[in-house]
Amino acid sequence: MFDTNSIIWFNGKLVRASEVSLSVFTHAVHYGTAIFEGCRAYNGKIFKCDEHSARLINSGVLIDVPVGYSKEELSKAAYSVLDANGLRDGYVRPFAWRGDENLGIKSYANSVNVAILAWSWPSYFGPEKLSEGLKLSATKYVRPDPRSTQTQAKASGLYFVGSIMQNKCKNEGYDDVLMLDWRGYIAECASCNVFFIKGDEIHTPIADCFLNGITRQTVMDIARGLGYRVIERHIMPQELGSFSEAFTTGTAVEIMPIGEIFDSFNYSKRDVTMRIRDEYLKMVNR
Ligand code: PMP
CATH class of the missing domain: 3.20.10.10 (D-amino Acid Aminotransferase, subunit A, domain 2)
Structure with missing residues (x-):
């Protein structure tokens, strides 16, 4: 399903997935301080892309993981990931998480990272x-x-x-x-x-x-x-x-x-x- 050679968007730049690694000190891994979205692209168009971008931002407001990008910026980034991977149909996964600067339970002193991944995922449960x-x-x-x-x-x-x-x-x-x-x-x-x-x-x-x-x-x-x-x-x-x-x-x-x-x-x-x-x-x- 995943290709580590695929291109992802990470904190504002397109990079190879294999170039990004997460620290074992990542706050989100220890305490769940992360938010995500799941979008689907059909024929090169992400269905309700802006609604998903807006929901990511709102999830961040609700659990204090401020995304730091506008709805428009996130949607544009999602399309750039699809394009970079030559995908017209597929699943797009934007997410944001608190980084590795501190490991106390409070999260406000940790950076917020944002990434967008995309892969082909034709059927969730199987056509049968x-x-x-x-x-x-x-x-x-x-x-x-x-x-x-x-x-x-x-x-x-x-x-x-x-x-x-x-x-x-x-x-x-x-x-x-x-x-x-x-x-x-x-x-x-x-x-x-x-x-x-x-x-x-x-x-x-x-x-x-x-x-x-x-x-x-x-x-x-x-x-x-x-x-x-x-x-x-x-x-x-x-x-x-x-x-x-x-x-x-x-x-x-x-x-x-x-x-x-x-x-x-x-x-x-x-x-x-x-x-x-x-x-x-x-x-x-x-
Ligand atoms: N409930 C939960 C717990 C989910 O994870 C999802 C998938 N995002 C949904 C409902 C359906 O949401 P949506 O139609 O926005 O994908």
Whole structure:
């Protein structure tokens, strides 16, 4: 997947990935003081590039990792990485982290570094999952109360639970987890949002303690445009049997049907999911 010969953008310059090494004293490695983005390029165009750049800056504000570049500068840099690597389709990963000057827990005295990487990543879950649908497991971990962390920051420190869960899924034959929040409502998967279909209604959890995905917002607009009623509300796990279809959304994942949840709820219909997916793919390829 990664090529150390690829060109990355690092603190304002294009360099080879192999020329950059991180110190073992890096604050972000010890304490999770890093933020990142995930963008996708289609036919040479990064979908909602400025929104991703703006979200990176905002994540930095939320966890005190000031990025120090404008939205426009970050977007331009993202395109320069794509061009330098001759990529027209691929995944772009901007990130920023606190450097290695100090290793006390406070981070303000550490530099902020910014890098942008790009690589080809055609399918997150594998094309066969489009027909099978994803198999989602339960987990004992919950999305945290917003009083315990910055839930709208795309911050590295918030991802280790997702990482543990994905490892467990792999060992147990699942594709992903469906997490509840601290109140017991359905929240999201490890790195994507969720939607459920009931007739001409599309239900999705309120993003009040997890990332309000850019794809999630795009899909809600698409669904409304197609005439569906989009309902953001608290959804209880006991309701999962009342939906006819379910799908996940995310930049890397795009739109993927869900086939089974918690070994109990099966969704074999794909009509609405595929209709929305087709519209999404049309939009990103425009
Ligand atoms: N939730 C989490 C935890 C994520 O990591 C992502 C991927 N960025 C999403 C949701 C979906 O966000 P987006 O649609 O902006 O990619």
